[in-house]
Amino acid sequence: ALSRQRGLATARGGLVSSAGGNLLSKATVTNRFHPINANVKTVHMIGLPWQFGGRVPKRAGGCSILSTAAVDSPNSAIPESKAFMVNIEKMPDQDLPE
Numbered sequence: 001a002l003s004r005q006r007g008l009a010t011a012r013g014g015l016v017s018s019a020g021g022n023l024l025s026k027a028t029v030t031n032r033f034h035p036i037n038a039n040v041k042t043v044h045m046i047g048l049p050w051q052f053g054g055r056v057p058k059r060a061g062g063c064s065i066l067s068t069a070a071v072d073s074p075n076s077a078i079p080e081s082k083a084f085m086v087n088i089e090k091m092p093d094q095d096l097p098e
Helices: 002-006
Strands: 013-018 021-026 036-038 041-043 087-090
Touching: 002 087
Parallel strands: none
Antiparallel strands: 013 021, 013 087, 036 041
């Protein structure tokens, strides 16, 4: 559903942006993630490679860990960096790194 709304397709470019930064990525459309309803809103989930995105391809920019918020959960003192809000939009293929 999210891929149709945003015009994303497997192996096509996407720009993922958060308050912490932006990264370019190639999309992999899958049915493994399902939207959830939270307070009458539909919330979509995406997955990102965690630490190695900044090395391959060479012009990829930062990896997703650099775009996260550096805050700890008040209950457990565990960083909340593996769940954060982003926007994703389709990018022209010529703008993607090789």
